[in-house]
Amino acid sequence: MRLSIMFCLIVAILFAISTPLYAQLSPKGMILYFTFDKATGDKVPDMSAGKHDGTLKAGAKITTTAKYGGGALEITPQDASMEVEPFKEMNEYNDNTFLFWIYFTAASNGAWSQVIAKLGTSDRNPGIWINPDALGLHYRFDAGNKGMDKIGPGGEGKFFEQKIWYHVAGVKKGAELTFYANKKAERVVADAPAKSAQGPGKLYVGKSAGYRASAFIIDDLAVFNRALTAAEIASAFDNVLTAVESKDKLSTAWGEIKSR
Secondary structure: OHHHHHHHHHHHHHHHHHOOOOOOOOOOOEEEEEOOOOOEOOEEOOOOOOOOOEEEEOOOEEEOOOOOOOOEEEEOOOOOEEEEOOOHHHHHOOOEEEEEEEEEOOOOOOOOEEEEEEOOOOOOOOEEEEEOOEEEEEEEEOOOOEEOOOEEOOEEOOOOOOOOOEEEEEEEEOOEEEEEEOOEEEEEEOOOOOOOOOOOOOEEEEOOOOOOEOOEEEEEEEEEOOOOOHHHHHHHHOOOOEOOOOOOOOOOEHHHHOOO
16 A cells, blocks of 8 residues: 555656646737637637637638648738738737747748738737748837837848748737747847827738738737736747636636637
8 A cells, every 4th residue: 555655656746747837828818819720601710708700811711731720821812811800909909919820831022021910000010021032020010110120030130931830929018029939039129119009900911901911821820918928928839828718617728729
């Protein structure tokens, strides 16, 4: 009996020290979450509590080339996009976090090409593009058009490769904007607008009102109206997440949400 108890204790200790401890990502402030695992016609379900579904436009489609689950959003034609209609929480945030997995399917094309844009009184709340000459992200906020210039894994002046999945997060807290690639904080700028040029405006993934689309696949896009911590970004990268509570108040893992 004593040996049995000792064996159980040893197993428990080994399990504890071999299991990484991650800060779970609280669902607080999550205003959009797209797994892209399926669409009904042109509607892509928003898995957050708000249920602000996206609409596929001009050749945007769900592909099985996904980072997680059964699908991801493919943007290939230059006019392709997914659009989300304006709603209160998205129109009013200042602090915010955008995080997603991205897989570029083609090189830069000589033009500013949109990845994501949230419109308000300007088109960069944030605006995220690839540069005309390289697969670096131009991640900007108005007022003042402040943020990153041409950033990728490794920092400014470093670029994404084609056909590799990368995790990207942009975190704006007050006047500070932090860019993460694969859970590493690559750059912090301290002169972003504390109050951005917000207001009613759509969210675009792909082609926006003013710019053609880049060519990419995106998966697990989440938007928060708060600044996530570095530990929460790492949790998102490692897919060790706690998602939106279901209506019966049972906490559900993000991986389970993706199977809905």
